[in-house]
Amino acid sequence: MKKMMQVALAAALAAVSPSERAVAADKMAVDVVHFWVSKSEAAALDVFRKAWLAGGNQWADVPAENKVAVQRIVSDRIANGYAPSVMQWNANEGSRELPEMGIVQDINDVATADHWRDFIPATVFDRISYQGKVYFAPTNIHAENWLWTSKTIFDQAGVRTPATWDEIFDAAEKIKASGHLPIALGGTRWEISLIFNDIIYHEFGPDGYTRLMGGDASLVQDPRMIASLKMLSRLSQYVEPLETRKNKTWADATAAVGRGDAGMQFMGDWAKGEFVARGYEVDRDFDCSLAPGTAIAYFMVIDAFAFPLTNREGAADAQRAFARMVLDRDNQVAFSRFKGSLPVRTDVDPAGLDRCGKMGLEMIKAKNREVSAQSQAMPSQMSEGWIGVVGDFFNSGTTTPEEAQKRLYEVLTQH
Numbered sequence: 001m002k003k004m005m006q007v008a009l010a011a012a013l014a015a016v017s018p019s020e021r022a023v024a025a026d027k028m029a030v031d032v033v034h035f036w037v038s039k040s041e042a043a044a045l046d047v048f049r050k051a052w053l054a055g056g057n058q059w060a061d062v063p064a065e066n067k068v069a070v071q072r073i074v075s076d077r078i079a080n081g082y083a084p085s086v087m088q089w090n091a092n093e094g095s096r097e098l099p100e101m102g103i104v105q106d107i108n109d110v111a112t113a114d115h116w117r118d119f120i121p122a123t124v125f126d127r128i129s130y131q132g133k134v135y136f137a138p139t140n141i142h143a144e145n146w147l148w149t150s151k152t153i154f155d156q157a158g159v160r161t162p163a164t165w166d167e168i169f170d171a172a173e174k175i176k177a178s179g180h181l182p183i184a185l186g187g188t189r190w191e192i193s194l195i196f197n198d199i200i201y202h203e204f205g206p207d208g209y210t211r212l213m214g215g216d217a218s219l220v221q222d223p224r225m226i227a228s229l230k231m232l233s234r235l236s237q238y239v240e241p242l243e244t245r246k247n248k249t250w251a252d253a254t255a256a257v258g259r260g261d262a263g264m265q266f267m268g269d270w271a272k273g274e275f276v277a278r279g280y281e282v283d284r285d286f287d288c289s290l291a292p293g294t295a296i297a298y299f300m301v302i303d304a305f306a307f308p309l310t311n312r313e314g315a316a317d318a319q320r321a322f323a324r325m326v327l328d329r330d331n332q333v334a335f336s337r338f339k340g341s342l343p344v345r346t347d348v349d350p351a352g353l354d355r356c357g358k359m360g361l362e363m364i365k366a367k368n369r370e371v372s373a374q375s376q377a378m379p380s381q382m383s384e385g386w387i388g389v390v391g392d393f394f395n396s397g398t399t400t401p402e403e404a405q406k407r408l409y410e411v412l413t414q415h
Contacts, residue, residue, distance in 0.1 A: 028318035029058035032305075033073050034088035035066050038251040040273035044338035048139075051331050052322065066188075074308065078103070083308040085315050086322055091127040091136045091302040092372070094380035098306055099130040105307040105316060107323045108133040114324060119347045123370050127302050136304040137323035140332070140341035143360055144194050144268040144299040144373045145201070148275075149287045152260035153180050165202060165231065165292045168264075172238040175263040182238035184253035184262035187246040189391020190375070191253070195266045196232050196390045197374045202293025203228045206371070209297075213377035217412035220405060229401035232394055242395045254278075258285055266291060268301060272356055273340025288356040298363040299373040303341070385411035 030052070036045045052059050062084060064070045074087050083103075089095055098104045111117070111134035117125055120138065128136040149161055157178045159171040172182035185191055201209040203224045212219050219225070239245070245253075254271045256262040258280035265271060275286055282288060290297075305326060307319040325331060332343035333352065342353075342360050350361055363369050375383050389411055393404040 027056060027058055028314065028321055029060070030085045030318050030322055031060040031062055032086045032088070033062040033064060033070050033077075033084045035064045035070050036088065037063050037065070038249065038274060038277075040251075040270065040277035040338055040340060043277055044273065044335050047331055047334045047338065048326060051325050051328065055321075055325075057318070057321075078308065083310045085310060085312070085319055086305050086307060089136065089304055089306040090376060091124070091138055091304040092376035093378060094383065095127070095136065095304075095306070096130050097380065099133070099135045103309055104135055105309050105319055106133040106135050107137060107307065107320055108135075110134075110320050110323050114327065116327065119345045121344070121346060121364065121370075123300065124302055124344050127376075128304060136306050137326040138302050138304045138344040139326055140303050140336050140339055141344055141360075141364065142268050142270055142301040142303065142339075142341045143290075143363070144301055144375075145198050145291045145294040145297065146267060146269050146271065146356075147289050147291045148254070148257055148265045148267060148271050149289070150257045150260050150263050151283070151285055151287055153178070153263045154287070156180075157263070161287050161289050162264075162292060163289075165199075168292060169234070171263065172235075176238060180260075181240065181256065181262040182264060183235065184256040184265045185239040185245055186248045186250045186253045187242065188250070189395075190387050191250055191267070192232075192391045192394045193374060193387040194268065195235065196228070196394075197299060198266060198291035198294055199228045199231050201297060201299075201371075202291075203231075206297065210371060210377075213372060213374050215378060215382060215412050217409055220409045220412060225405050225408070226401045229393065229404050232390070233401065236394050236397065260285075268299075269340045269356065269360060271340060272354075273338055276340065277338065282354050282356055288359070290359075296369060297371045298360070298369050300370050301373045301376055302344070303339075382411060385414075 034045065036042060049059050062073065064073055070088060074084060077083055116134065124138055124141065128134050128138050153175055157174045159174050162168045162171050175182040200212060204212060208219060250267055251274050253265050254267065254274040255278055257265045258275050258278055272288065280286055329345055329348055332345050333348050336343045337352065342357065342364060350358060353361060374386065378386060386408065389404060389407045393399045
């Protein structure tokens with residue numbers, strides 16, 4: 001995709017006609033490509049939409065099914081000479097490919113003028129920057145390593161919130177015996193990879209986890225990788241068959257926990273936003289904790305917007321104004337309230353956070369607890385390969401841990 005986007009952008013910019021460059025810019029207009037389509041995600045995005053429209057500006061919505069679809073839409077539009085002005089992106093290791101390719105506008109003047117460095121955590125600031133310039137407007141901070149449990153089912157089964165993996169399996173057995181689904185899961189492979197990341201951290205510890213997520217192939221051959229894969233396989237006994245869940249989303253799985261149809265879900269804290277959007281409350285309908293073995297870490301995911309280069313008149317000004325709007329303190333708080341996340345600004349009032357949010361904020365404030373989530377640490381192609389192997393292993397039921405181990409090794413050595 002990298003080469004395709006480079007070639008397409010060069011051709012597109014060269015092909016833009018004078019009439020296209022002279023589009024009137026009396027009102028700032030943006031077209032926003034994104035994959036925030038669940039109930040809670042849409043409500044969160046609406047915070048930015050309303051703030052943008054309130055300024056007398058225009059917003060064209062371009063929703064996509066997932067991250068891959070966003071990449072495809074952006075690539076196609078660049079190839080056709082009409083790059084979108086705003087696109088949702090994760091500020092991760094792979095995102096640096098965009099400024100490296102020269103296909104996105106830097107917003108360093110906004111970041112400097114508004115003193116972003118003063119109130120954005122250093123880890124986040126590093127992720128939105130490339131070679132000394134800021135290229136991404138961060139919207140929020142998520143963590144992937146959360147465990148969500150149904151208060152109703154846990155009370156009925158007589159089990160407490162699991163603090164160890166042994167307690168996870170014990171709870172799963174008791175929930176299964178009570179006639180309920182132990183673990184809710186959608187049909188996408190990345191959901192499975194989140195569970196595996198938790199297991200990896202538990203088995204390998206902080207240093208091993210960091211090395212693996214950084215692409216250290218030698219650790220894949222460690223015996224602990226086989227133990228991790230066996231644990232993941234064991235968990236597959238407590239989810240619906242793939243045929244049943246293949247058309248379900250992570251949000252469907254969250255809803256199942258909220259209404260008391262399933263006992264547990266391993267998911268990032270965007271699940272909390274979905275719980276709230278559907279009318280469920282923490283401590284009444286669901287409980288939150290960090291996945292066993294990861295309580296000392298915060299698997300950070302940074303959502304952001306990037307700004308493709310375009311020759312449309314007024315686009316750069318609109319992009320800079322959009323970035324400034326995203327970092328507005330009130331918008332940050334309102335967005336995270338719907339999204340289930342934490343604002344990227346450290347100067348916001350935490351009083352409005354619920355128990356889960358306050359727990360996350362304490363993790364962010366505790367130095368050296370932030371670690372990059374797998375999808376954030378690995379280059380894009382490597383990450384997709386890793387997720388594919390893990391997801392296929394979990395779903396197949398026939399692939400051996402040794403075969404999956406071999407494929408993971410190949411993923412890390414071939415990219």
